[in-house]
Amino acid sequence: MGTGTIDEAQAWVEYCNGTSNTYWANLRRKNGHEEPHNVRYWGLGNELYGGWQLGQMAAEDYVKRGREYAKVMKLTDPSIELISCGQNGWDDWDRVVIDGLAQIVDYHSIHIYTGHDDYYRNVFEPHQAERAIRVCSAFIEQARYNLRITRPIGIAYDEWNIWYRTRTPEGRKGGLEEQFDLSDALAVATYLNIFIRECERVPIANLAQMVNVIAPIFTRPDGIFLQTIYHPLRLYAEYAHAIALDPPSSATPTPCRPMRTPGHGRNGSRTWGRSSCWT
C-alpha cells in the first residue's frame, strides 16, 4: 500500500486467484499457471506507521485507504482473508486501526523484535511481547463488542525474533546477518511457548526471514551452518502437537532483575519496562 495503488491491489488478487475470463487471470494463464494460486491471506500494507517506509501515513489515513483497498480486494475474491497493518499491538496506531478496520479484516498484524546484550533482559523480554499480545487482543475484543462482530479476529504476529546487534544504524552497516548466541535460543523457545499458550489470540505467527538476514540458517557460497535459534525452532516444529494444554505449575514465579524503566531507544523505539515472570 505504501507505493502501490488500489488498481494494483485489485490486479494482484485477480492475477493470483481469478477464475473468470478477465485480463489479469488470463495473463496468469499465459504465464503458465492455468489454475489459480488461491492466495488466502493478504496483508494491507507493511509497517506504514514507520518513517522507514515509503508511503508512511497517519493511522486515520491508513484506515481510510485500507478500507477502500479491502473493499476492492474482497469484491475481486470474497474468499480471501485480510490482515490489517498493526504496530506492536498496544500502540495508539493499533487501537485506531482495529476500530477502523475490524469490520473488514480477519487478522491484525503485529511486529515485535526483542533482544538485549544483558542476559536476563534478553531471555525475559519475550514476556513483554506477551503483554502486548494480551492488550492487542483486548483492543480487538472491545472493537468486536462495539461493532457487534460475531466472527473471530486473530492476531497475526508475522514478524518476531531476537534482533538487536544489527539493528542500530552503526550495527547494520555490516549487513543484517545477526549472529545468534545461546541466550537468543532461550528467548526464541520462550516465544514459542508463548505462542502455544496464546494460541487462541495468535492463530498466525511466523519468522519473516529464514536465511541469513535475522535468520536461523546462515549461508555463504561454500557452505551453511545452523544458528543457535535453529534448534528450538526445529524441535518445536517437529514435536509440538496441534492441541495446546494449560499445564498448571507448582513452581513459584521467578523474580526478574528490574529492567530500566521505559525510555527511548536509538530509533525512537521504546525500551521495555520492569518485569516479573514465570519460567
Added chain:
Amino acid sequence: VSATRDDSGKAVTLGIVNRHREDAITTTIKVGGSAPILSATAHEVNGDDPKVLNSFDRPDAVVVQDRQLTASGTTVEITLPAHSVTVVRLAL
C-alpha cells in the same frame, strides 16, 4: 513452559526453558489421568555458556542432545541444566 498433545491424547510434548544462568533445576512432570508414561525422551539445546554461538569454524557449539528419561507411573523426573531449552516427548 508449554504443553501440547495430539488428537489421540497419547502423545504429549512439553517445551521447557531453564533461564537460570548458573543453576540446574530438577522437577517432576506429572500427567493427569491414570495412563502411565510408556516412554519419555528429552531433546536438550545447550552450550558451554549463554554467549556461545555457532559459526563456520565451530558449527556445533550449540546443538541438540537427546536422552531417554526414566518414567515412574504417571510421573517423570527431569533435570534441566542452567541456560537450556528442553523439549520433552511423552508417550502415554
